[in-house]
Amino acid sequence: MDRTALPENGVLIGRARVPGFAHPRAVSVRDGRLVDITATGAATVRDIAEGEAPVAHVRNAAGTDLGDVNDILANSWAEKCDNNRASLLSPIDLQAIKASGVTFVVSLLERVIEEQARGDKARADALRTEILGLIGTDLSELVPGSETAMQVKAALIERGVWSQYLEVGIGPDAEIFTKGQPMSSVGFGADVGLHPVSSWNNPEPEVALLITSAGNIIGATLGNDVNLRDVEGRSALLLGKAKDNNASGSLGPFIRLFDETFTLETISAAEIALNVSGEDGFELVGNSSMSQISRTPESLVAATIGRHHQYPDGLVLYLGTMFAPVQDRGGEGKGFTHKINDVVSISTPTLGTLSNRVRLSTECPPWTYGASHLMRDLSRADLL
Template sequence: MMPGDHVLLDALPADWRAGRFLGRVLTAAGPSPILVDQGIAYDMSKVAPTVAQLVEMLPLGSDGGEALGALDSLELPLLSPVDLQCVKAAGVTFALSAIERVIEERARGDAGAAAAIRGRLEERVGGSIRAVVPGSPEAAALKAALIEDDLWSQYLEVAIGPDAEVFTKAPVLATVGAGAQIGIRSDSTWNNPEPEIVLIGNSAGSAIGATLGNDVNLRDFEGRSALLLGKAKDNNASCALGPLIRLFDDGFTIDDVRNAEVALTIDGPEGYRLEGSSSMNQISRDPLELMRQTMSEHQYPDGFALFLGTLFAPVQDRDEPGRGFTHKVGDIVAIATPRLGKLVNEVVTSKDATPWTYGLTALMMNLAERGLLKAAKEKADA
C-alpha cells in the first residue's frame, strides 16, 4: 500500500476546507513543505524549504507559495508531515496503559501469563489509579500502599509520580506517513499499535498544531526489561505520522485535542477485525503539561513532535486463548478522529519495510541543488 490519491481522499478531516494545515509532499524535484489554506494546497518550499522552518514563521499566509490546487485533487504523494523536528513520546499517560505496562513487566514479556496478573492488578488498583492526580498527596499515599502490597512498579512511578516519562521515539526524518508500511521487529511475538494524538511544538516549546500517530509497541521486549525500550520503540518504519498537521486557530484549539476520541481499527489478512478507541479526556496529565516537561531541561531549535500516549491496550485474544492480541504481517491499521483525519498503514516487519535511506545529508544536498538553502539564507539575512 503506497501513498496516493485514494489514501489522501480517505485521510482528510471532515472539515478540511475550513482548517489550516502543514504537511510534506514528494514532488519531482524532491520533498517540499505545503500549506493548506481554505482547501487549497500551496508548495511553500521557496518560502521555507522545511516544515520545521515554516513552523517558526507562523502565523503565515500562502504568499510566496505555489498553488498546487484543491487538496482533495492533489496528485503528489503525502510524506510524514514533519522533517527536522525531534520526535518525542510520552509514555504511561493513561491509567489503563499504566496497568498494562505493569502486566508486561510482571509477565516478563510472556503474553500467556498476562490474564492472571491483569485480574489481580485491576482488583487492587483499577479504580484508585484512575482517580489519582499524578504528583499529588493522594498519589503518594497510593504509592505507599502499593509498595506495602508488593505491587509497586517503575511504570506506576511515571503514571502517578511527579515526573512524566518522555523518550525519543525516532531519529529525524525516520518517520513514515499516511499509506506507508509500518514496521514491527521480526523477532517480536507480542506487539500492538498505539493510536495517539501528536502535538507539534516550535522551538519555544509552544504547541502550534496536532496530527495523528502510531507509536508501535513491542510488549514482549519492553516487558522483559524497561532497558529494552530503545529496541521496543525505535526500529525501521516503526513510527507513523499524518496525514497532515492541523494548525491551532479559532476553529481548532488545544481543547479539541483534550476532548478528542481517537478510533482505531485493525483488519487482518485472515479476516480478523479489532475495533477500539482512546478518549483523550481520560489522560492523566494535561497535554500542555507534557509539553512543558519535554522542554524543561532541553532545547529543540528545530521544534519537536510529541506523542501524547494512548488509552488503547488490546487484550482480546486473536489466536490462542489467554495470549491476547498481537500483530500479523498484512494487518491494516487505521487511526482516525474527525478533526485530524485518518492515518492508515499496513504492518510488515521492520526488516521487510522500505529501508530508510533518505536522511539529513540527502535532504540538505537536495535542497542545495534546488537553490532553496541559498534562498532561505537570503530571506533570513534580509
C-alpha cells in the first residue's frame, strides 16, 4: 500500500511542524507542494473552519512553499523524521475529539450470531434466519430505534443474548464518547499507542467528520480509533481506559473540505480499506463500506452537538467502523491482536492514506503541547 497517497484533487487543510517556528503552521496542498497559509486571524485550523468561507480561504490565502508534499509525508514518519525539515501533524488543533461506536448493525448482529453459535454453522444459520424473519429484510436495512429494531431487541432479550452493545447498536440512542482531549491526536507517520496492560487490541479504520461550533459538517479525514478489546470487554465502564491513552487516536493526513466535487454523499459511498503489516510477515487486509452504516452521519452529528451540548471550537467525530479483525495471528483460534511495530494503513481514494506505526503508549512521544502552549506561542508571534 502506498503510504504517501493523497487524493488527486480537493481542498486540503492540515498542520505541520516547520523549522524556525515554535507553533504548528496551518498548511494546504497546491500542485503537489505543501504551502504554509498561516495568517493573523487564521493561524489555526479551528479559526479557518469557523470562518465565513473556509474553502475560499484555503484556496486563495497567500502562502509560503514548504516543499514537495510527498517528501514531507516521507519525513513525517516518526522513526526517521528530520527535525530540520517540515513534517505533518494531526490536521486539527482546538477541536474536541469525539467518537461514535456500534454504528454498523450488520456487523454487530453477525458477531452476536457467531458468538451464540459458538462455531456451529447450523445454529448460526438458524439464528440468522430467525432475525431475518423478524426484520423481513437485509440486516443492513435495520434502522436503529425503529419499531422493527425494537421487535428484534425483544426477541434477543427473550433468547438471553441482549447486551449493552446491542442497546446502542439498534436502540434509539447512539453511543457518543470522548476519544481524546483537544490537541492530543497524532497525524500521518506518527506512532500510535497501545496501553501496556492490553494483550488483545486492534485498529479501527474510520472516517472522521470536521464539524463547526454551529453544527455544520464542512469536511472529512481518515482516523484510527485504536481500541483495546480486552479492556473494554471487561467492562463498558472502562471505555475511557480502552480508548483514551497517549497517542491512541490518529487523524489525517489532511482534512478535505466539502466543495462542489466532494460532499457528505461522497463519504456515505466511501469504501475504507485497512492494511496491517507486521515485522513477522503477517498481513491483514480488510475494508469497511460506509454504505452499510446504520446511523447516518447527520444523525450522529445531531446526537453529538445541539441545544443539549455545545462545542465552541468545533469538533471532529469518528463515525465508527464495521471492521472487526478476526484473522488468526500466532496460532489457530487466537484471533488478531497487534504486535509492536505493526504498520497500519487506512485509505480511501477521496481522502488518501493515513499510516502509523504501532508502539506502546508509554513509548510514544509524550503529549506535552496543549492549547495553552499554542495560545502563548501565537500571541508571541502576533497571530491572534
